[in-house]
Amino acid sequence: MAKYAYRDKDRKNIIYSDEAIEVDRNTAFFCPNHMCNAKLYICAVDGSKSAYFRATKPNFKHIKNCPFGNSSTEFDSNNYDESQFVYEDAINNLLCNTKPSSQKRTPSVHGTGEPGAHPPRILRQIYSLCKSFSVGNTYAGKEIGSMILDDRSEYRYSKGCFGNRIIEATVDGRLYNDEKKEVYLVSPINSKKYTFILSFSDEDKYKKIRSEIYNNRDKIIVIAGKWESSGEYNKFTSKVYGAKQVAIIK
Ligand SMILES: [Zn+2]
Known part of the structure; x- marks a missing residue:
């Protein structure tokens, strides 16, 4: 599960999950990992902070060991106090x-x-x-x-x-x-x-x-x-x- 993805294959045009809007729901995005050809779709939109990108199509899953395909790496910034991080x-x-x-x-x-x-x-x-x-x-x-x-x-x-x-x-x-x-x-x-x-x-x-x-x-x-x-x-x-x-x- 990724908190960001790219609109283009060259990975220049980034989109964060909390910026995604309704029209993005059916759009396929690119995994941040250049080696991975997963097609990612936004889950839970409406500017929700808990929204994330998932590879929902069976033929376009994350490659093995893709760091963005692992739910254990999910980070919910609402749970942490950034101001105290050194x-x-x-x-x-x-x-x-x-x-x-x-x-x-x-x-x-x-x-x-x-x-x-x-x-x-x-x-x-x-x-x-x-x-x-x-x-x-x-x-x-x-x-x-x-x-x-x-x-x-x-x-x-x-x-x-x-x-x-x-x-x-x-x-x-x-x-x-x-x-x-x-x-x-x-x-x-x-x-x-x-x-x-x-x-x-x-x-x-x-x-x-x-x-x-x-x-x-x-x-x-x-x-x-x-x-x-x-x-x-x-x-x-x-x-x-x-x-x-x-x-x-x-
Ligand atoms: Zn991936």
Whole structure:
């Protein structure tokens, strides 16, 4: 399910689901994923914020592992408080061993979400957020393309992937090295341009996450990391402290 789509095959003319009007109901739109030839139709129009695009025709479904064909990536911005979202803090909170910080909220007179809403916190929420907007859009003043490396944003990462970034990755070739306690992924999914080394110091966490990724090696694997050069061309590495940094999209 996608929150946006394109009117044209070249993916230049974007349409957001909450902009769709009655006349759009019978129009076929293009999936944001260039590799995917799904034909998308708007469901629940009337400018409804819960409207979304679905591939309703059996012959034009999303391709396997299309990130826009998965309901688990759905992001309903009404459920979150954008004004309290600070990207770097959110990622730093995933890069530690502790449980998510207490539910205490900072009262804000500028809150834009529903009462009780909090900013996107867990990786799956932040990933869904990234997939529900185009990479040139901003959320809480931060460009989506600067949060996530995926096939849409690859052009922004011509020198590599550094700092706090989410990667949309997949398994390609050798997956792990038990001696080094490392797991290997590639991103973006289609171009497989970069290799990412997940580096563990905790044996138990290494084994658990390695197995989970191995068992889902045909799926989209999303990792939050603080990436730096591994010393090898087009290879980047980050410490992985726990499961909060890993989301498997299935
Ligand atoms: Zn698709």
